[in-house]
Amino acid sequence: MVAAGNENPQFVATETFKYMPKGVVKQGRAELPLHYPALLRSDAYVNGQWVQAKSGKTQKVFNKATLEEIGTVPTQTATDTEAAIDAAYDALPAWSKRTPKERHDLLYKLYHKINEHVDDLAHIIVAENGKTLPDAQSEVAYSNSFVEWFAEEALRAYGTTVPAPNPAVRNIVIKQPIGVAGLLAPWNFPLAMITRKLAPALAAGCTGVIKAPCEAPLSALALAQLIDEVGFPKGVVNVLIAERGEDEQAMGRTLCESPKIRTISFTGSTRVGKILAEQSASTLKKLSMELGGNAPFIVFEDANLDLAVNSLLQCKFRCAGETCVSANRVFLADKIFDEFAEKLVAKASEFKVGYGMDKGVTMGPLNNEMGKKKIEEHIHKVKQAGGDVLLGGQAGEGLFFEPTVVKAPAGKHMPTDDEETFGPLAVLYRFSSEEEVIQRANNVNVGLAGYFFSQDVGRCFRVGEALQVGMVGINTGMISQNTIPFGGVKESGFGREGGPTGIDEFLVEKTLVFSGL
Structure with missing residues (x-):
């Protein structure tokens, strides 16, 4: 039962454009109609500001079905990355001191903001990623489920008391945010793979630098727009974009080698995961990696x-x-x-x-x-x-x-x-x-x-x-x-996203030993 080539009925003439095998894919510039046009951004987001690359370089974003241009975004490199890291580092002390209830409340505001714009976010995903509208709508719901889940988990980062063998000693174990998180997201779920990393980081009291996928960056920027509207403090969330090649490699290397970044969460190929692990070794970062499968x-x-x-x-x-x-x-x-x-x-x-x-x-x-x-x-x-x-x-x-x-x-x-x-x-x-x-x-x-x-x-x-x-x-x-928990074994990586332990990737345990009691 070999496919019938050019007569295959799978490749249909759709309502707007004609596709394979006889159609001609449209070229040129296309508008992306949205109910809320502010979600379609053309700048990166650093320290609460919308910025272009310091070099002035840009890259085009294309509709994967029609190959029409739908947007232009910066292509940033090491210098831009350092500025974002500095912003996240400076914002960390105040953000980490916010109470879990305050972080919970901001995340819930973001949850409701995303719910207000499900259709627009789904339309952006369809255009820049290629998936169907039902798949994109499911991704928005899946994305937002992590915002909701980790808003609640912010309230449950419990510590413990541990009995001591010495009657004059009391042991208390507390959990604290690990620090600035470098979050490297893939293109296949351009919204969900970001919220699955960012929500637990924010819930834990960490600040974040997001490397958005250059193949599908508009969803990350739309999320940044909503984060800005919700009122997260400047520097708490930063979104960068780098074109595939030298710029992207420089951005990844800068995140991995910076001593101000204390954890890296990456979703992508096993090959790239190994490179990032090597680059992170000099600062002994905590790593969470969801890599390739079969x-x-x-x-x-x-x-x-x-x-x-x-x-x-x-x-x-x-x-x-x-x-x-x-x-x-x-x-x-x-x-x-x-x-x-x-x-x-x-x-x-x-x-x-x-x-x-x-x-x-x-x-x-x-x-x-x-x-x-x-x-x-x-x-x-x-x-x-x-x-x-x-x-x-x-x-x-x-x-x-x-x-x-x-x-x-x-x-x-x-x-x-x-x-x-x-x-x-x-x-x-x-x-x-x-x-x-x-x-x-x-x-x-x-x-x-x-x-x-x-x-x-x-x-x-x-x-x-x-x-x-x-x-x-x-x-x-x-x-x-x-x-x-979501994650793998062997060369599919380590660490887990989601579930009761997902927030632990962004927390460290500290032991307080009281004596002379």
């Missing part, structure tokens, strides 16, 4: 196949597969392989690819050209090894790529065996036994998320405990929540 998605013979298929569609093709917890390796038991593959292809063929704002569109474009080339490379290697393309496999104009399902050949090495695709490509593998699939699932250097489907309670516990990942979805492909 999630196994396992369907056992006793699974509810319809549930598993629908869950895979969400887990694999949501946001065009550009999420760190997307299913990457789909392991299917021999007995159900053909039936599952047939159901999956039938369902995936119903996807509508186009501009995320258009009615009926269920998958938008990719975010960048590198991602598109990587998918093409993976499909090419699968074909070379003897794999079969069951659906899709075609790139379209601009940054579009159709949902693709391939069957991996038995006994041949696939690029997805040990490398994350980060796109709408599902690779199907056969397996024969529980022991075999656990070994294959764990045979990678990363371990962020994993999924499996079974109605055997004993197997659910065995496999859930055996998978070497930080998070496991059992009979579900959706695991992300504000109330639980």
Whole structure:
């Protein structure tokens, strides 16, 4: 069932523009209509002021579906970064002395501000990131859930009393903010990955310097606009942008090497995470890193196949597969392989690819050209090894790529065996036994998320405990929540975001020992 190339009905003419394969992607300058135009900023945010780069350099931001320019932002470098660090450092003493209730109240004001502008924020995400409007609206809600959660956690950073062996001694352990936080966010969730870091930092009493993703910086600046309106003190939150290349590298290096930055929280690739860890070593910073994954998605013979298929569609093709917890390796038991593959292809063929704002569109474009080339490379290697393309496999104009399902050949090495695709490509593998699939699932250097489907309670516990990942979805492909820890093991990083322990990444324990009592 190879896709029918230029006649594939997935690539539809949408209401506003015509896309692949016969349409011409629009070029030029496009307005981004918003109910509240103040959210569309063209400046960075440092020390409570809207500023341009000291060098005067700028970069354009493009609509990922139409390739039209939607904004211009600064491209900053080390000098700008140092100014932001100084602002956050100077603001730290007063902010850290605010009571938890005061920090709680400001975060709740921000929560309500975000709720007032859900549609506008979602429209910005659709334009600069590429995802569909429902996905973008879900991201805004997910983003704001962390603001709400950590507003409450600000009130619960409890200390402890510890009995001493000496009757004249009393021990008290308190928690204090670690200091200025460097927050480096990715483009695939341009709002959520910032609030998931910033909210706990602010709740803990830290100040922050945010490095917004250059591919999708407008969401971070819109958030800064709301932070400014809420009335956070100047210098508490700072937002910087650097163009990919030397400027971005200089910004990251400055954050990592500055002695005024005491913790770095980074979401991105394992390769970059290792570089940042090396650069942070000279000042022995605390690090929290959510890095790459290669999630196994396992369907056992006793699974509810319809549930598993629908869950895979969400887990694999949501946001065009550009999420760190997307299913990457789909392991299917021999007995159900053909039936599952047939159901999956039938369902995936119903996807509508186009501009995320258009009615009926269920998958938008990719975010960048590198991602598109990587998918093409993976499909090419699968074909070379003897794999079969069951659906899709075609790139379209601009940054579009159709949902693709391939069957991996038995006994041949696939690029997805040990490398994350980060796109709408599902690779199907056969397996024969529980022991075999656990070994294959764990045979990678990363371990962020994993999924499996079974109605055997004993197997659910065995496999859930055996998978070497930080998070496991059992009979579900959706695991992300504000109330639980998010993070991985092995080369997927360390530290946790969200949940009861998320605020601990920005706190340090201090022991007070009283004697002579």
